[in-house]
Amino acid sequence: MILRIIKILKVLGIGYRIFCYLTHTFLSIQTVTLIPGDGIGPEISTAVMKIFEAAKAPIQWEERNVTAIKGPGGRWMIPPEAKESMNKNKIGLKGPLKTPIAAGHPSMNLLLRKTFDLYANVRPCVSIEGYKTPYTDVDLVTIRENTEGEYSGIEHLIVDGVVQSIKLITEEASRRIAEYAFEYARNNQRTSVTAVHKANIMRMSDGLFLRKCREVAENYKDVKFTEMYLDTVCLNMVQDPSHFDVLVMPNLYGDILSDLCAGLIGGLGVTPSGNIGANGVAIFESVHGTAPDIAGKDLANPTALLLSAVMMLRHMGLHGYAKKIETACFDTIRDEKVLTKDLGGNAKCSEFTADICRRVQDMD
């Protein structure tokens, strides 16, 4: 009797899988790994899923957890289910992850980066109409090399009181990031790529980075290539950010500049971000913190995660849905009627989400 039930269930199971396969092939629904994260992560992920459903986007979510576990050999790693899911789906959306201070394991973001070789961090910064900052005409993209440079983590105590930190620049990584930058510029109709460096001081390391950028630029004559010192970029950025288009740079400068640009448009709460890895893996994420003080209270602002999801749609070629959702989001913010607290209003996260859903549905 029990055996019969198991047999029926097995057939149903196989049937379900065949159904999924057929749906995927014919309705081209793509599966995306969703990592809700900690703190406000789950609620903003839910908000994004609701909006995508309202837009009828052909995305199926596969939720996974990435709390670090100790693998064989004592090395910290992400759970195998998460890894498998990412490798299968190739595309991921991630909420904020907390890094406990004395957990003994490295930051989760670092672990993800190493596991999937996420070499490029891309942050498009566009001024949001309706969210006023002193800078109104920002439209640039920062592309940051994310694996080496100053963040190689190699430090030594030479003698008592003297510390040496090593900044590593390799030909391979520099070439790879430069190529990605030019490809991005070409695919997204951007006119110029600027390499940011300090080769006047760090002659060999930034010199190598610059040389590789110049070499790659030769193959992309349709995109204009310029080079600028880091300090000049900072100086000009705060005076007139409209001069900049795509910026490519090593790790540390990228960290500083991408946060500077996020500050220009309103902060990390409204800035999208994507990490591109080798083997076609791409993880899009919100870069703000977990905000534990407002977690679970329906007060969070899902804009950053939503815009990252829009970036993800564009990456997947679903430009129509991307445009629809992005326009709905910007319209809601511009209207200024239903805004979360950090944007200057007093609406709840669910109300903000509902407003965007309504706009998306009205667009059809």
Add this chain to the structure above:
Amino acid sequence: VILKTYLKERSPEPFSIGRHTVALIPGDGIGPELLNHVRELFRFSCVPVDFEVVHVNSSSTSEGDINNAIMAIRRNGVALKGNIETNHTMPPNHKSRNNLLRTSLDLYANVMHCQSLPGVQTRHKNIDIIIIRENTEGEYSSLEHESVSGVVESLKIITRNNSLRIADYAFRLAREKGRRRVTAVHKANIMKLGDGLFLQCCKEVASGYPDIEFDSMIVDNTTMQLVSKPQQFDVMLMPNLYGNVVSNVCAGLVGGPGLVPGANYGRDYAVFETATRNTGKSIANRNIANPTAMLLASCLMLDHLKIHDYANMIRGAILTTMNETRLHTADIGGQGTTSEVVQSIMRIIQSGGPLTTEI
């Protein structure tokens, strides 16, 4: 007068009682023309300063020129300089001349005071930040090697001595100027040993100044805060590279590279220049560069030489031209030329008293 003439005939170098001699390094780009304006202004205002001019050829591979400049600064103790260009086509062992100068003379503190000027249109108002940047080590150690082909390592050195020294300088300056808070800028969450050591030294020094509040901020958050709410900062203290970034951001916030003077102090020497150290190649010799930064730097130099009367006179005239007459150069939205601005300053000085020569 007899004694003066007697002494003048006896010694070969320029010698005058009550006068100071200062080394002048014109540099490249807009440096030479701006420094000429400084000399013109000093001559006009009868400032008791003589200049020993030392040229440094940025395209020469030998270090003879820069060594001469360093010797001149050692001789005189004080210098005013333009930026020396670093040519990229040179091989990597050709070090930045400006950096060589700073490290040889151990000018460990770079001080920049960014203040919003009422006459200049900017997005942010009421900025008043003093930036103190470690000037000799950190990422600017110029220690690089290619260990394997295609892999370059660049060393960032942080030492306890230099970190304590710069932190001590910062707190002493803060106390002297009546400032309330010192913020250390770092990235110790990633560079745990290097920036960790810097931060620890700052904390140690802070404990000796209980009247001054001390806090710290990570560099990426700092830049984000600077572009949204720069008024929250008072005195900022940081290692070399972050200092470069933050000082340029702040200079941009108050109106640009043409407005802010910078000073490099060591134990025995002091060198004054524009804060953002730009060569300004594209605007050189077109009479459009903003002379304010260089002129204010020369005032800082006069203050250092303790000739405060002249310093205040010139500074007052510069600020009047900037804020009241509103004669601005192109970089801050005006249409004046460099010489027009300098003439205006000289006119204001002349109307202030009988000390001047003919225009």
